[in-house]
Amino acid sequence: MMESSHIVALNAHPIARKRRIEASSCGRIEIDNVTITFGRGAAAHQAVSTTSLSIAPGEFICILGPSGCGKSTLLNAIAGYVEPTTGAVTVDGERVTGPGPDRGMVFQQYSLFPWKTIRENIAFGPMVAGHSRDECSATANTFLEMVGLSKFASKYPSELSGGMQQRVGIARALANYPTVLLMDEPFGALDAQTRLMMQEHLLAIWNAFKVTVVFVTHDVDEAIFLADRVLVMSASPGAIMADLPVPLPRPRDPDIATTADFMQLKKKCLEHIRAESLKAFEQQNH
Amino acid sequence: MGAMQTKPKATPEAVAPAVPPQGPPGAAEAPAAARDKGRAERAFALLGRVGPDLAVGLVALLSGLLLWHLATLYNFNYVINFQNVPSPLRVFDAFLTQLADEEFYIHILVSLRRILIGYVLAVILGVAAGVAMARSRFARAFIYPYIEILRPIPAVAWIPLAILMWPSEESSIVYITFLGALFPIVLNTMHGVEQTSEVLVRAAKSLGASRLQIFRHVILPGALPSISAGLAIGMGVSWFSLLAGEIISGQYGIGYFTWNAYSLINYPDIVVGMLMIGALGTLCTYLVRVAMRPLLVWQRRTR
Numbered sequence: 363m364m365e366s367s368h369i370v371a372l373n374a375h376p377i378a379r380k381r382r383i384e385a386s387s388c389g390r391i392e393i394d395n396v397t398i399t400f401g402r403g404a405a406a407h408q409a410v411s412t413t414s415l416s417i418a419p420g421e422f423i424c425i426l427g428p429s430g431c432g433k434s435t436l437l438n439a440i441a442g443y444v445e446p447t448t449g450a451v452t453v454d455g456e457r458v459t460g461p462g463p464d465r466g467m468v469f470q471q472y473s474l475f476p477w478k479t480i481r482e483n484i485a486f487g488p489m490v491a492g493h494s495r496d497e498c499s500a501t502a503n504t505f506l507e508m509v510g511l512s513k514f515a516s517k518y519p520s521e522l523s524g525g526m527q528q529r530v531g532i533a534r535a536l537a538n539y540p541t542v543l544l545m546d547e548p549f550g551a552l553d554a555q556t557r558l559m560m561q562e563h564l565l566a567i568w569n570a571f572k573v574t575v576v577f578v579t580h581d582v583d584e585a586i587f588l589a590d591r592v593l594v595m596s597a598s599p600g601a602i603m604a605d606l607p608v609p610l611p612r613p614r615d616p617d618i619a620t621t622a623d624f625m626q627l628k629k630k631c632l633e634h635i636r637a638e639s640l641k642a643f644e645q646q647n648h
Numbered sequence: 649m650g651a652m653q654t655k656p657k658a659t660p661e662a663v664a665p666a667v668p669p670q671g672p673p674g675a676a677e678a679p680a681a682a683r684d685k686g687r688a689e690r691a692f693a694l695l696g697r698v699g700p701d702l703a704v705g706l707v708a709l710l711s712g713l714l715l716w717h718l719a720t721l722y723n724f725n726y727v728i729n730f731q732n733v734p735s736p737l738r739v740f741d742a743f744l745t746q747l748a749d750e751e752f753y754i755h756i757l758v759s760l761r762r763i764l765i766g767y768v769l770a771v772i773l774g775v776a777a778g779v780a781m782a783r784s785r786f787a788r789a790f791i792y793p794y795i796e797i798l799r800p801i802p803a804v805a806w807i808p809l810a811i812l813m814w815p816s817e818e819s820s821i822v823y824i825t826f827l828g829a830l831f832p833i834v835l836n837t838m839h840g841v842e843q844t845s846e847v848l849v850r851a852a853k854s855l856g857a858s859r860l861q862i863f864r865h866v867i868l869p870g871a872l873p874s875i876s877a878g879l880a881i882g883m884g885v886s887w888f889s890l891l892a893g894e895i896i897s898g899q900y901g902i903g904y905f906t907w908n909a910y911s912l913i914n915y916p917d918i919v920v921g922m923l924m925i926g927a928l929g930t931l932c933t934y935l936v937r938v939a940m941r942p943l944l945v946w947q948r949r950t951r
C-alpha cells in the first residue's frame with residue numbers, strides 16, 4: 363500500500379526543501395486567553411474555558427482528550443470556523459478572523475468533493491486561487507506522487523479506501539502550501555493497521571514540509587507517537603490541563619511504542635485522562 | 649456431430665493461456681482473446697438474465713394487441729364499447745398515412761416548441777428560486793406561500809384564466825407548460841441545495857474558495873442529483889400540462905391533433921395521436937436524463 367521509497371524521496375523534493383526554509387519562521391500560533399461559549403442566556407454552554415497557548419513554527423502538537431471535551435472547538439477556532447467568545451487566536455502575528463488557505467484542514471472523513479476526481483480534489487486550492495491550468499496540474503501531480511496515489515488520479519473519492527481518501531485529504535490541504543496543518547481526528551475512522559501506516563506516512567510528510575501541525579486525537583498512543591508536545595484537555599468546559607513534551611528521538615518507527623520512555627509518557631497521559639474521566643463521570647451522576 | 653464441431657474450436661482457446669512462456673506475440677494475444685471471450689460471455693449472461701423477461705413482455709404485448717384486434721373485429725360491447733374503437737391495423741395504416749403528411753410534423757414541432765420554451769423558462773426560474781429558497785431565509789418565507797397555494801392547482805384549472813391573462817393563445821399554452829414544470833424543479837432544487845454537506849463547505853473555505861466558488865464547486869454539484877430528478881419529473885408534468893392546454897385551445901399541436909381527430913370522427917388518428925404523445929414525452933424525459941448524465945458520472949462510480 364505504501365512503499366518507503368517515496369517517503370525517502372519526499373525529503374529530497376524541491377518543494378519540500380523550499381517549504382523547510384520558509385517554515386523556520388512561519389506557522390507560529392498564539393492562543394491568547396480564549397474562551398468559547400455556544401448559545402446565549404440560559405442555553406449558553408461553555409465549550410472551552412480560558413486557554414492560552416503558544417505553538418512554535420514547525421512544531422507537531424497533539425491535543426488529546428475524551429470525546430466532547432472541546433478539542434474540535436479549539437481547533438476550529440484556529441481554523442477560523444468558530445470565533446472565540448473572548449480572547450484571540452493569531453497566526454504569525456495576524457489575528458484569525460475566518461478560514462483561509464494559510465491553515466490547511468484535514469477532517470475525520472467524507473470531506474473530499476465526491477464529484478471531483480482525486481486530481482481535481484488536490485488541485486482545488488490552486489484552482490480557486492486562480493492558478494493556470496498547467497500550474498494546477500503540476501501541483502496536483504507533485505502531491506499525488508507524494509501520497510503515492512498517482513495511479514488513482516482520475517478516480518473518484520468513492521472508489522478509494524478510507525486510508526487513501528485521508529491521504530488525498532492531506533495532499534489537498536498541503537497543495538496550498540499552508541504554514542499550519544490542522545487535523546481533526548484524521549485517522550479516527552480507519553482500522554488499526556491502516557492508522558499505523560498513516561501515522562508513519564504523516565511523520566514523513568511533516569518531516570519533509572516542516573509545517574506546524576495541530577493534531578486532535580483521543581488515542582494516547584497516536585498522540586505520543588506523533589507529537590513534539592501532547593496537550594491533554596480536561597472535560598467540559600475544555601481547558602488544557604497538561605502540556606507534556608515528548609522527548610523521543612526522530613525519525614520514529616512504530617517499535618518505539620515498546621520502549622520504556624514511551625511507556626512512561628503513556629502512563630503520565632493516562633493518569634491525567636483518568637483523573638479527568640472520573641471527574642466527568644461524577645459530574646454526569648450528579 | 650455437434651460435439652465434434654465444437655471440440656476443435658474450443659481447443660485453441662483452452663490452450664491460449666499456456667502460450668505466454670513461449671513468446672511475446674502469444675502473450676499479447678492471449679489477454680485480448682480472453683477479454684473478448686469475457687465480453688461475449690457477459691453479453692450472453694445478460695441475455696440469459698433479461699431474455700426470459702423480455703420474451704414474457706413481448707408475448708404480453710402481442711396478446712394485448714390480439715385482444716384489441718378481436719374486440720374490434722367482433723364489436724365487443726359490454727360496459728366498455730369497442731364498436732367505435734379502431735382496430736390495431738387501421739391505427740397502423742393511419743400512422744403510415746400521417747407519416748407522409750406534412751401537417752402531422754407541424755403538429756409535433758409546434759408541441760415541441762411549446763415544451764422547449766415553457767420548460768427552459770421553468771428550468772431557469774425554478775433553479776434560481778429553489779437555490780434562493782434554500783440559501784435565504786427571507787426568500788424562502790417570501791416564496792413558500794405561493795408554492796403552497798399554487799402547487800395543488802392542476803394545469804387544466806389554469807386554462808380559462810391563462811387565456812384571459814395572456815395576449816395570445818400560444819402564450820397561454822406556453823405558460824401552462826411552464827407552470828407544470830416549475831414546481832417539481834423548484835422543490836427538488838431547494839431540497840438538493842439544503843442537503844449541502846457542511847464539512848465540504850468548510851473544506852472549501854479553508855482551501856481559499858470564495859462564496860461564488862463554493863456555490864459553483866460545492867453547493868451546485870452536491871444538489872445536482874436532486875435537481876436532475878426534479879428536471880426529469882418536471883419534463884413529465886410539463887407534457888401533461890401542455891396536452892391539457894392543447895386539447896382545450898389552440899389550432900396546432902399533437903394534443904390538438906388528437907382531440908381534433910375525435911371531432912372529425914377520424915378515430916384511428918386518436919390512437920395515433922395518443923401513441924405519439926407517449927413517445928414524445930418519453931423521448932423528452934430521456935433526453936433530459938442523457939443531458940444530465942455526464943454531470944453525474946461520479947455518482948455511479950463506487951468502490
Ligand SMILES: Nc1ncnc2c1ncn2[C@@H]1O[C@H](COP(=O)(O)OP(=O)(O)O)[C@@H](O)[C@H]1O
Nearest residue numbers: 400401407409428429430431432433434435436
Ligand atoms: N456549534 C455548536 N453549537 C453548540 N454546541 C457545540 C457546537 N459545537 C460543539 N458544541 C459543544 O461543545 C462541546 C465540545 O465539542 P467538541 O469540540 O466537538 O468536542 P470534541 O471534539 O472534543 O469531541 C460539546 O459539548 C458539544 O456539544
Ligand SMILES: [Mg+2]
Nearest residue numbers: 433434435546
Ligand atoms: Mg471532535
